[in-house]
Amino acid sequence: MDTTALQAQNVRVTYDGHEALKGVTLDIPRNQITALIGASGSGKSTFLRTLNRMHDVTPSAAMSGSITFNGHNILDKDTDVIELRTKIGMVFQHPVPFPKSTFDNVAYGLRIQGERAPRSRGVVKLLGKRMIDWKKLEASTDRMESTVVQSLKDAALWDEVKERLHLSALRLSGGQKQRLCIARMIAVRPDVLLLDEPCSALDPISTRKIEDLLMKLKEKYTIVIVTHNMQQAKRIADYTGFFHMGELVEFDATKKIFEEAEKQLTRNYVKGYFG
Amino acid sequence: MNTIRTHARHRGHLSNALGIGLLWTIASIVALLFLGIIAYIMWEGVQYLFDPVFYGTREYGIGRELFNTLYLLILSQVLLLPIALGAAIYLTEYARTRALVDAIHFAAETLASVPSLVLGLFGVLIFVSYFGLGTSRIAGALALVCLNLPFALRLFENAITAVPHELREGAYALGATTWHTIWTIVLPSALPDIVTTTILTSNRVIGESAVLLFTMGLFSPANSLTLDWSLPGATLTTHLYNVTGPGAGTTGLSMHQEMIVTAGSAALLITVILLFNIFARVIGHAVSKSLAAE
Numbered sequence: 001m002d003t004t005a006l007q008a009q010n011v012r013v014t015y016d017g018h019e020a021l022k023g024v025t026l027d028i029p030r031n032q033i034t035a036l037i038g039a040s041g042s043g044k045s046t047f048l049r050t051l052n053r054m055h056d057v058t059p060s061a062a063m064s065g066s067i068t069f070n071g072h073n074i075l076d077k078d079t080d081v082i083e084l085r086t087k088i089g090m091v092f093q094h095p096v097p098f099p100k101s102t103f104d105n106v107a108y109g110l111r112i113q114g115e116r117a118p119r120s121r122g123v124v125k126l127l128g129k130r131m132i133d134w135k136k137l138e139a140s141t142d143r144m145e146s147t148v149v150q151s152l153k154d155a156a157l158w159d160e161v162k163e164r165l166h167l168s169a170l171r172l173s174g175g176q177k178q179r180l181c182i183a184r185m186i187a188v189r190p191d192v193l194l195l196d197e198p199c200s201a202l203d204p205i206s207t208r209k210i211e212d213l214l215m216k217l218k219e220k221y222t223i224v225i226v227t228h229n230m231q232q233a234k235r236i237a238d239y240t241g242f243f244h245m246g247e248l249v250e251f252d253a254t255k256k257i258f259e260e261a262e263k264q265l266t267r268n269y270v271k272g273y274f275g
Numbered sequence: 276m277n278t279i280r281t282h283a284r285h286r287g288h289l290s291n292a293l294g295i296g297l298l299w300t301i302a303s304i305v306a307l308l309f310l311g312i313i314a315y316i317m318w319e320g321v322q323y324l325f326d327p328v329f330y331g332t333r334e335y336g337i338g339r340e341l342f343n344t345l346y347l348l349i350l351s352q353v354l355l356l357p358i359a360l361g362a363a364i365y366l367t368e369y370a371r372t373r374a375l376v377d378a379i380h381f382a383a384e385t386l387a388s389v390p391s392l393v394l395g396l397f398g399v400l401i402f403v404s405y406f407g408l409g410t411s412r413i414a415g416a417l418a419l420v421c422l423n424l425p426f427a428l429r430l431f432e433n434a435i436t437a438v439p440h441e442l443r444e445g446a447y448a449l450g451a452t453t454w455h456t457i458w459t460i461v462l463p464s465a466l467p468d469i470v471t472t473t474i475l476t477s478n479r480v481i482g483e484s485a486v487l488l489f490t491m492g493l494f495s496p497a498n499s500l501t502l503d504w505s506l507p508g509a510t511l512t513t514h515l516y517n518v519t520g521p522g523a524g525t526t527g528l529s530m531h532q533e534m535i536v537t538a539g540s541a542a543l544l545i546t547v548i549l550l551f552n553i554f555a556r557v558i559g560h561a562v563s564k565s566l567a568a569e
Binding site for chain 1: 444
């Protein structure tokens with residue numbers, strides 16, 4: 001099996017003529033955690049968002065170069081962006097669940113793909129309110145229902161929410177919301193998970209839970225995480241890329257970047273001299 | 276030193292208290308003014324709201340006018356909502372040409388500041404004459420759509436843009452198309468504001484008179500209680516205007532009956548609008564709660 005999941009070649013991004021990314025070349029290894037670090041405005045988030053074409057919703061953004069994924073250039077005009085995003089999913093900085101029930105949040109991506117849950121199983125109406133019997137749901141053999149259950153378990157959230165799957169996801173705590181966003185992402189079975197500063201709005205305990213989760217998820221997924229927190233990169237990432245002023249300064253094994261980086265700029269950054 | 280600081284702090288407290296007191300007084304005057312008007316109108320007319328003859332079509336009954344008002348409300352809203360909501364969705368979610376969006380906004384704002392009397396004349400020229408609809412309910416409804424469109428468009432746009440961008444990105448990142456995102460995430464989230472806008476435009480339909488004087492006329496024929504949209508007719512407001520204004524003494528009503536129509540219609544208008552607001556708010560709240568599974 002190929003050990004490279006994504007191959008970026010000379011990727012450039014401009015916003016209204018302003019060059020935000022000045023030609024980045026980078027191989028992202030499969031089933032590993034790759035951290036992208038750098039100061040605000042260094043281009044790391046911009047690069048992350050090219051990987052599943054999230055820039056398409058920003059009309060002023062223009063991209064060039066190539067990113068090879070499964071033998072196809074993501075940046076090609078004929079790429080099916082909708083299909084691409086089910087293969088390369090993204091979790092954002094602010095954990096914003098949809099204003100729906102916890103169950104419906106995780107089922108959202110599956111419903112897009114045409115999956116329908118049988119109304120009779122698991123979900124019952126009680127006093128006019130939709131209730132979900134989690135024991136029945138857990139035992140369900142329906143594809144959609146079992147995927148929802150498995151995704152919540154994979155996101156280490158099942159035990160905390162199984163009693164209130166029918167209630168609004170907006171009632172969950174910040175850390176739970178972020179794990180829910182991860183659960184709804186992995187429910188569509190992507191190959192790559194992109195995370196854009198997923199812990200910057202969370203407390204240390206919730207952050208720890210997400211980090212443990214990511215360490216487990218890398219067995220199944222290729223993970224790329226943008227982070228401002230260098231300790232986090234050090235703790236979880238196998239590889240780290242350092243961005244500065246729209247360029248990838250250095251990319252190597254995490255240990256190397258933090259202990260004996262080649263470039264002076266990288267050494268200064270990881271020591272906290274700027275940024 | 277200590278005394279000076281205490282003094283300064285005390286002065287700060289005093290001006291703060293004065294400011295709050297002044298604002299409180301202004302707010303109370305405004306509230307009393309509004310409540311006073313409502314109370315006066317209700318006091319004058321509430322007795323007729325329990326009179327069955329008042330709702331009939333004989334003597335001083337306003338049955339036809341009440342029916343016309345409700346008919347017009349439904350017809351104009353059915354025409355307005357898809358157009359205004361569709362345009363708002365296009366302008367906020369799809370339109371890529373800044374110039375086109377700006378041009379539409381400029382046109383809408385200009386239209387919004389056109390006096391309703393002028394809009395009524397426009398309705399006569401375009402809908403009544405040019406399209407040959409005559410003085411009719413459909414001409415009235417179309418003119419009302421023109422009156423409400425800029426207003427509804429701007430409020431719908433605000434409702435849609437107020438939906439957090441992160442919600443859209445979350446849906447896109449799961450492989451949702453723009454349309455699917457709008458349908459399943461954006462519109463449900465904007466629903467409470469959409470409902471509020473619908474109440475506001477409905478209230479304008481119930482309360483509008485100038486536009487309808489020209490496009491629907493002042494005479495309600497005997498077959499008014501049918502769904503024929505080509506019929507002319509007065510609404511509660513234009514009837515009220517006619518009975519007390521230009522038509523006073525010519526409508527076959529005694530002066531006492533004219534007074535009943537005026538006072539009763541005014542009280543009825545206030546009551547209908549009040550009930551409508553309460554009802555729509557309750558519905559909107561319930562719908563958004565059930566959508567969010569709260």
